[in-house]
Amino acid sequence: MDDNAVDFALIAWREEGVWQVEALTPRSSESLDAILMALRHQPGDGGSLALVSVAEEFFLIVRALGAEPKVLLSDELAAIDWPLAAQALMLLGIEQPDDDEQDDDGEPAGDLSILADLGVSAVELELLCEDLELYPDEALATIATRIGFGDKYSVATATFD
Numbered sequence: 001m002d003d004n005a006v007d008f009a010l011i012a013w014r015e016e017g018v019w020q021v022e023a024l025t026p027r028s029s030e031s032l033d034a035i036l037m038a039l040r041h042q043p044g045d046g047g048s049l050a051l052v053s054v055a056e057e058f059f060l061i062v063r064a065l066g067a068e069p070k071v072l073l074s075d076e077l078a079a080i081d082w083p084l085a086a087q088a089l090m091l092l093g094i095e096q097p098d099d100d101e102q103d104d105d106g107e108p109a110g111d112l113s114i115l116a117d118l119g120v121s122a123v124e125l126e127l128l129c130e131d132l133e134l135y136p137d138e139a140l141a142t143i144a145t146r147i148g149f150g151d152k153y154s155v156a157t158a159t160f161d
Helices: 032-040 076-080 083-092 122-130 136-147 150-158
Strands: 006-015 018-023 048-054 058-064 070-073
Touching: 006 032, 006 136, 006 150, 018 150, 032 048, 032 058, 032 083, 048 083, 048 136, 058 083, 058 136, 070 076, 070 083, 076 083, 122 136, 136 150
Parallel strands: none
Antiparallel strands: 006 018, 006 048, 048 058, 058 070
């Protein structure tokens, strides 16, 4: 298993009310610290977001707004196999799940209201995280569209195909 099997990692921020979206380099998406560093370089109006899809297994949303970053991991069980997910749980102060929990259905971990002020409620995010039929890129596309940068998301993710 590739420790950094990132399908894609994007950063989004608003400048003067207009969404900007860029792909993160592989180096900028290899760890949570690297993602946070990239986010802090684009403070934008209302902070900046990172949308990360890993191995078609889970997604991570990181938001830099204020002193403490906000994080949402779509499936806490991803931390068993994926270092990036384990780093997210560590930042959240959540104990990593045991291997024997791997057969359970994972639950999201972190701040489900991370995007509430942008129009995506905690309930909507929870439903997207728990929908086992959705791939991470599909869930993130839904989120990007709801927030208002769906077209730019599509263009940016196309560079990863």
